[in-house]
Each structure stands twice: as C-alpha cells, then as structure tokens.
Amino acid sequence: MQATQSSSILVVEDSLVQRTMLRRTLVDAGHEVVEAGDGVQGLAALEEARFDLIISDVEMPEMDGCELCQAVRRDPRLAPIPVMLVTALTSPADLARGIMAGADTYITKPYRTDALLTRVDALLGTEHQPVSAGATCTVSFAGESYDVPADPQYTLNFLLATYENVVEQNRELDQLNQQKNQFLGMAAHDMRNPLFVIEQFSALLTGGMLGDVVAEQAKLIDRIRANSEFMLRLVDELLDITKIESGTLQLDMQPSDMVEFVERNLGLNRVVADAKDITLAFDPPSEFAPIEMDAGKMEQVLNNLLSNAIKYSHPGTRVDVLVALSDGHVRLSVKDQGQGIPEDEQAELFTPFQQTSVRATEGEKSTGLGLAISKRIVSGHRGRIWVESVVGTGSTFHVELPAS
Ligand SMILES: Nc1ncnc2c1ncn2[C@@H]1O[C@H](COP(=O)(O)OP(=O)(O)OP(=O)(O)O)[C@@H](O)[C@H]1O
Ligand SMILES: [Mg+2]
Structure with a gap:
C-alpha cells in the first residue's frame, strides 16, 4: 500500500525484531521512518526532527510508551503530534493509563499489516486534540474504578480504537x-x-x-x-x-415420515435398554408426520437422544419417545425418568465436549459431542432442539422440525 504523501513517523520500540518489521511495513507504504529503542531515545529524536506521527510500544525499559506520551503532551512544540500506542496489554487499567497519558489511539499486538496502515493513514494529517484541563470522571469496569478524561472526543477515539481491535481479533480467531x-x-x-x-x-x-x-x-x-x-x-x-x-455439512433432504423413522430406529437402542432393564416405549400417533429431512443425519440425533436417555438413567426406569404435529411443525421428544440436569448446567449442554455433573449410571463411555452435533444437524434442518429437565425427576429433549 503506497501512502499518498510521504510522512515522517517516529517508531519507538525496544524489540529490534518488532521495530525492524514495523519500519519495513511503514517504509514499504511510502513513509519515512526514524527508529528509537525506548522513550528516552524517542524524546531525543523528537528534539532533532519534526514528525507527523509517533508510534510507540507501551512496555519498554527506561521510559515506557505512556511516560513518553506524557512528556510529548507537556511540551507545547510536540503536543500536537498524534500518538499511537502499540500494546500487548488489554486490561482496562492499561487502557485507562493510555488515555490519561494522552495517546490518540492504540493497536494491540499481534496486528495485521493492513489494519495498522489503515490506522496510520487515519491519524496522519490530524493534530492531537488536548483534553480540557482537569476535567476527569470516574468510570467503573470489572469491579475497578478509573479516573479518565471527561472529554467526549477522547472517549470516542478510544472506544473506536477498542472496537477496531476487537473486530480485528475476532477475524483472527475465526x-x-x-x-x-x-x-x-x-x-x-x-x-x-x-x-x-x-x-x-x-x-x-x-x-x-x-x-x-x-x-x-x-x-x-x-x-x-x-x-x-x-x-x-x-x-x-x-x-x-x-x-x-467448517460449513461443509451436506444434507440430503428427502420426503420422510417421522413415525416410520422412529419405529425403524428403535431396534438397536431397545437391545441396549433391555440390557439395562430400561423400558423403551413408543406410542405412535394415528396420523402421519410428513417431513423433509436427511434421515441418515437425523438418525444420529435420535440415536444420541436415546443413548443419552438410557445412559443417564437408572435400571428399572422407562424412556418414552413421542411424536406430535403442531402448527406446521413435527415435534420429536425423548423423555426419561433419569437423574435430570441441574438448571445452571443446561445452557452449556449443546457446546462441544461439554459434559455436565450428571454421570452415566453404569460407567458407559461419554465424550460430550453428541448433543453439539445434534444441535448443528437440527439447525441445518431449520429446526430447534431444547431440553426440559428437573433434577431427580428426569429430562425431556425436544426436537422440532418444520413439517412438509
Ligand atoms: N438424558 C440425559 N439425562 C441427564 N444428563 C444428560 C442427558 N443427556 C445428556 N446429558 C448430559 O449432557 C452431557 C452432554 O451429552 P452429549 O450427548 O453431548 O455427550 P455424551 O453423551 O457425554 O457423549 P457422546 O458424544 O457419546 O454423545 C452428558 O455428558 C451428560 O452429562
Ligand atoms: Mg450422548
């Protein structure tokens, strides 16, 4: 990316590797760059030449980025130069320190080159706007109080910088x-x-x-x-x-009947239930429950719900499968008389590798993936899955799909 006009930028960074990389990025974009290894060297460079922008690391020996920033703001000749802090720190206390020091914006490491250059371009040609003297306000965040300048322009700048950093980090996490x-x-x-x-x-x-x-x-x-x-x-x-x-799940949607589908899939689960002396019952409704679905994938959902109901229930209990038609939906429910799931653990049930405090009653294996997969398959069918559960009474898992 070439800058429209060459600008002179002071880069203050104690790590030689990071300083060199930053210089290259800026020079490649057409800027002139002077390097300094800490705040003291940075101030010396500011005595020697005129700069359009200061980009400074925060954590450095001798004089850190915030102290450098304060020194710049105290000197009327330097005060108008915009300052961007580059930091690995993200705690509110560090941000408050950056604001108090008079930085205009900050970017968190590691950053992408184009994100950095966009921010540099936005700052070049601007002048630092001083905060109205003495006007501070106290803000609370995560149980701590911070004194920050009560200046809307300043606050907005930092909020926008924070927002941009978060967007950038989200993209990277993705x-x-x-x-x-x-x-x-x-x-x-x-x-x-x-x-x-x-x-x-x-x-x-x-x-x-x-x-x-x-x-x-x-x-x-x-x-x-x-x-x-x-x-x-x-x-x-x-x-x-x-x-x-990764979004590569393909669904092979075919016209099916939910009642026939359940009957077909009870067999193997009944063998497992019998071995545990659990009654697996299905009382089919008199009407058909026509539906468009990928029967192979929905089989995984039903099998997981049935195997869970059997796995987390004690011998001598019963598991009921119900199919009902309502409001253009077909609802499939698996109801057990098992241990039930504590309310505060229910929200995490459909997250991969999430196991609750409820353990299988006869040492059956569990990986915590079944419900996460089921939820994604059901969502792929434009349906929903949820649980109603009471500790000591049992759980009912419902799956609702649009009827055809
Ligand atoms: N019917 C149920 N009754 C009580 N707890 C349940 C029931 N179904 C699921 N759970 C709890 O939810 C957790 C997640 O279930 P999920 O089906 O995702 O995984 P899993 O059964 O542990 O392993 P698998 O990947 O083999 O299905 C279980 O570990 C269990 O703690
Ligand atoms: Mg399971």
Whole structure:
C-alpha cells in the first residue's frame, strides 16, 4: 500500500525484531521512518526532527510508551503530534493509563499489516486534540474504578480504537478456528483407518478364526476391540463436528415420515435398554408426520437422544419417545425418568465436549459431542432442539422440525 504523501513517523520500540518489521511495513507504504529503542531515545529524536506521527510500544525499559506520551503532551512544540500506542496489554487499567497519558489511539499486538496502515493513514494529517484541563470522571469496569478524561472526543477515539481491535481479533480467531477445524478433521481422518484395522483384527482374534485363544487373552483382546470401537466413534464424531463447523455439512433432504423413522430406529437402542432393564416405549400417533429431512443425519440425533436417555438413567426406569404435529411443525421428544440436569448446567449442554455433573449410571463411555452435533444437524434442518429437565425427576429433549 503506497501512502499518498510521504510522512515522517517516529517508531519507538525496544524489540529490534518488532521495530525492524514495523519500519519495513511503514517504509514499504511510502513513509519515512526514524527508529528509537525506548522513550528516552524517542524524546531525543523528537528534539532533532519534526514528525507527523509517533508510534510507540507501551512496555519498554527506561521510559515506557505512556511516560513518553506524557512528556510529548507537556511540551507545547510536540503536543500536537498524534500518538499511537502499540500494546500487548488489554486490561482496562492499561487502557485507562493510555488515555490519561494522552495517546490518540492504540493497536494491540499481534496486528495485521493492513489494519495498522489503515490506522496510520487515519491519524496522519490530524493534530492531537488536548483534553480540557482537569476535567476527569470516574468510570467503573470489572469491579475497578478509573479516573479518565471527561472529554467526549477522547472517549470516542478510544472506544473506536477498542472496537477496531476487537473486530480485528475476532477475524483472527475465526481464521484460527477454521485452521483448528481443518487440523482436527485431518487428524481424525488419518486415525480412522488404523483404528478400523485394530478393531477388525481384534474381532477376528476373539472370534477364534485365527486359532484358539485362552480365556485370559480373549478378555484382553475384547477390551482392545471395545476401546478401539469407542475411539472409532469418537473419531467419527470429531469428523462430523469439523465438517459442520467448517460449513461443509451436506444434507440430503428427502420426503420422510417421522413415525416410520422412529419405529425403524428403535431396534438397536431397545437391545441396549433391555440390557439395562430400561423400558423403551413408543406410542405412535394415528396420523402421519410428513417431513423433509436427511434421515441418515437425523438418525444420529435420535440415536444420541436415546443413548443419552438410557445412559443417564437408572435400571428399572422407562424412556418414552413421542411424536406430535403442531402448527406446521413435527415435534420429536425423548423423555426419561433419569437423574435430570441441574438448571445452571443446561445452557452449556449443546457446546462441544461439554459434559455436565450428571454421570452415566453404569460407567458407559461419554465424550460430550453428541448433543453439539445434534444441535448443528437440527439447525441445518431449520429446526430447534431444547431440553426440559428437573433434577431427580428426569429430562425431556425436544426436537422440532418444520413439517412438509
Ligand atoms: N438424558 C440425559 N439425562 C441427564 N444428563 C444428560 C442427558 N443427556 C445428556 N446429558 C448430559 O449432557 C452431557 C452432554 O451429552 P452429549 O450427548 O453431548 O455427550 P455424551 O453423551 O457425554 O457423549 P457422546 O458424544 O457419546 O454423545 C452428558 O455428558 C451428560 O452429562
Ligand atoms: Mg450422548
């Protein structure tokens, strides 16, 4: 980016690497740059030449950025020069110090080159507006009180700088999150095949197809198989979540009937429920519940709700599945007589890896991904999922999708 007019900028920064990088960025944009290693050197440079802008680090030995700023504001010849603080600090106390010192704006490290240059351009050609003498006000933030200039222009400048920094950091977090998803997706994908081989081979060994194994060995091999099966499921869930988060989840929407769908999917869950002496009941409504959905993906949702209801309930209880049509929606509910979920933990239920204080009643495995995936699948169907739960009475998870 070339500046329309070459300006003279004083860069005050104690780290040689960061100073050099900042100089290059500014020189490449067409500015003239003089470097100083701390506030004292900075003041000396200001005696020697005229500058249009001072960009200063905050934390430096000798004289820090805020002290330099104060010295500049005290000197009538230097006072009009705008000052931008570059800081790794973001606490309100540090910001209040920057405001009091008379900085015009600040940018947080690490910053993107174009974000820095935009801010530089905005400051060049302006003059620092002094704060009305003595007018301060006390503001409270996060339980602390700060005395800051009671000057609207000043306050607005700092609020805007804070806003720009936050927008910038959000953008960076977004990018990092995408990278993390890609990495997680690749790692999960690469782990899938070796795990599948372990699971299949241990099944072969316990099945006796490769010769006899003694009982002790069979027990251990079976644990290898069960654990690799669990890891495979976890890897599949990770793949799902990364696919969903990166926006690459494809839904294959087909006309279906919710009642028939539930009946078809109860089978395997009934085997698990029976083993725990839990009654799994479905009393289908007399009418059809026509719906457009991706049955494969919705199967994941239903299976997770059913497996949760069974996993977090005690033997001898019952789980009811209900389907109801109302106001152009089809509602699917899974109601258990389990432990219930404390109210203050319910808000986090649909966040990845979030497990509540409620534990599986017979040591079943849990990863805390099922509901996060379910919520994203349901949202993809333009539906909603929520829970009603009372500790000691049980939980009902509802899924509502638009009827077709
Ligand atoms: N029906 C329920 N009753 C009580 N607690 C529940 C119920 N369903 C979910 N929970 C709580 O919510 C948490 C999150 O559930 P979620 O289905 O997301 O993960 P999970 O069951 O732990 O693991 P998985 O990824 O295998 O589904 C559980 O760990 C459990 O603490
Ligand atoms: Mg679950």
